[in-house]
Amino acid sequence: MKVELSHIYKSFGNVKANHDISMTVEAGTVYGILGENGAGKSTLSKVLSGFITKDSGKIVLDGMEVDIKTPADAICAGIGMLHQDPLDFPSLSVLDNFMAGRSTLGKKRTKTSNDRGDLIRELRQLSATFGFDLPPNDRLSNLTVGERQQLEILRLLSLGVKTLILDEPTTGISASQKTALFTAVKQLAADGKSIIFVSHKLEDVEELCDRLMVMRQGQVIGEAEVKGRESNELASSLVDMMFGRELAIPAKHEINIQQTEPALVIQNLQIDGDRLSLQIDKLTVNEGEVIGLAGLEGNGQQLLLLACAGLLKPNAGKIRISDVDMTSRAYSNFLKAGIGYLPADRLQDGLIRGLSIHEHFMLRQSHSGFLINWRDTRKFAHEAIETFNIRGKPSTKVERLSGGNQQRTQISLLPDHLNLLLMEQPTRGLDIESTLWIWKQMMARCEKGMMILFTSSDLDEILQYSDRILVFCGGKVSQPIDAKTLTVDKLGQAIGGKFA
Numbered sequence: 001m002k003v004e005l006s007h008i009y010k011s012f013g014n015v016k017a018n019h020d021i022s023m024t025v026e027a028g029t030v031y032g033i034l035g036e037n038g039a040g041k042s043t044l045s046k047v048l049s050g051f052i053t054k055d056s057g058k059i060v061l062d063g064m065e066v067d068i069k070t071p072a073d074a075i076c077a078g079i080g081m082l083h084q085d086p087l088d089f090p091s092l093s094v095l096d097n098f099m100a101g102r103s104t105l106g107k108k109r110t111k112t113s114n115d116r117g118d119l120i121r122e123l124r125q126l127s128a129t130f131g132f133d134l135p136p137n138d139r140l141s142n143l144t145v146g147e148r149q150q151l152e153i154l155r156l157l158s159l160g161v162k163t164l165i166l167d168e169p170t171t172g173i174s175a176s177q178k179t180a181l182f183t184a185v186k187q188l189a190a191d192g193k194s195i196i197f198v199s200h201k202l203e204d205v206e207e208l209c210d211r212l213m214v215m216r217q218g219q220v221i222g223e224a225e226v227k228g229r230e231s232n233e234l235a236s237s238l239v240d241m242m243f244g245r246e247l248a249i250p251a252k253h254e255i256n257i258q259q260t261e262p263a264l265v266i267q268n269l270q271i272d273g274d275r276l277s278l279q280i281d282k283l284t285v286n287e288g289e290v291i292g293l294a295g296l297e298g299n300g301q302q303l304l305l306l307a308c309a310g311l312l313k314p315n316a317g318k319i320r321i322s323d324v325d326m327t328s329r330a331y332s333n334f335l336k337a338g339i340g341y342l343p344a345d346r347l348q349d350g351l352i353r354g355l356s357i358h359e360h361f362m363l364r365q366s367h368s369g370f371l372i373n374w375r376d377t378r379k380f381a382h383e384a385i386e387t388f389n390i391r392g393k394p395s396t397k398v399e400r401l402s403g404g405n406q407q408r409t410q411i412s413l414l415p416d417h418l419n420l421l422l423m424e425q426p427t428r429g430l431d432i433e434s435t436l437w438i439w440k441q442m443m444a445r446c447e448k449g450m451m452i453l454f455t456s457s458d459l460d461e462i463l464q465y466s467d468r469i470l471v472f473c474g475g476k477v478s479q480p481i482d483a484k485t486l487t488v489d490k491l492g493q494a495i496g497g498k499f500a
Ligand SMILES: Nc1ncnc2c1ncn2[C@@H]1O[C@H](COP(=O)(O)OP(=O)(O)O)[C@@H](O)[C@H]1O
Pocket: 012, 015, 016, 017, 035, 036, 037, 038, 039, 040, 041, 042, 043, 044
């Protein structure tokens, strides 16, 4: 189905979320919409899929103008959308979720067990086409984000959509699920479906799309053909369009192990987690070194970080920091030794919901006496907001900040001097600008000797910033591998259990 949007306008109060947007998507192609957070991508997607009514503009499908006012209108016209924040029903079964939306669309209600049998067959058949494995009777809440997404795609296909909009689908899914998703998308395009792929991630758009447009502040900045372009040249022109200027990727400092001191030494470490035990025979990390912990989530990376942070006692083995045995010491000693921890779940473990930026700074100050010096802490909060470029005010509650600004706040609360920083998924869900900014801060700290151990499900990020990499697979850990000797493909294979 050919999709044409012309001169779409949509404002929220005085925010022009979509300002004169026109685009054409040919049948059988994948069209990318790329832009920083807040650029207006989700708004445009929702206009096309009937979740938001436009202020003005035209939607033309296969040459015919259509009037889309509700999501049901859009589905009838053959347009379905996979939302950035899932709209499914976690407490219902996979099959019930698969059925959702049928009765409103004039498809017959599914009351009898026969009908359910038919639906199970349909679900199985569709799953098989894409190599998905979705047990019909499982509760949806037992599925991973990636599997819920797969189900939603199948549900939309079974409702007959010919145009599929995917809004930021690669956030929060594993590397292998991303591969499965991309394969399915290519298969759908080859079948003649039109795919609109919305993302703030350059590499995803480059890998998948035939054509794309870049949005910034509610407007179309430019369009580009992706196929057949030299990757570096395309990437730099897209970054230019997204941000209106060049963004430099922070360079990794070269570590000369002969000249630096081993400052973290781990020996015969054994840690029992809820689901697996982790065993590391020996790891020596030098001052200024960055160690990437690669692996699918839940393969023991977090256990290592927690043990090094003093938040989890190992069963056996030793952790020495700057020649001091820390293994069985209290958490406060780890803090005194200059060890910092940035958890993945910023609102659950890192920041305190309900408190403002100012109040977080107040908690960080060490107090002598009973009185809190609000004036001084307010000054610190103001300075941090300036220095760390946090989009918020001292009185802004942390849960109201965007993901990138929550992470900037977490980083601004770290002590100025740290010997070792443990980071979990430091840039997950962040836009490129915030990601590069965070790594620039980190690289500057490493120049001064700080060591980093970090996890990321983004293999490019691991390769880009690590000096050496440990691969985690089912509690087993590889020898440290020099990052320069690895590629994304090799690392991906190692994560899947094939140690190089
Ligand atoms: N329902 C809404 N009410 C008010 N403002 C909104 C609403 N949805 C989006 N916006 C604003 O519109 C702009 C574009 O947002 P969005 O389309 O979500 O961008 P993107 O998906 O590219 O991150 C932002 O400034 C956002 O705050």
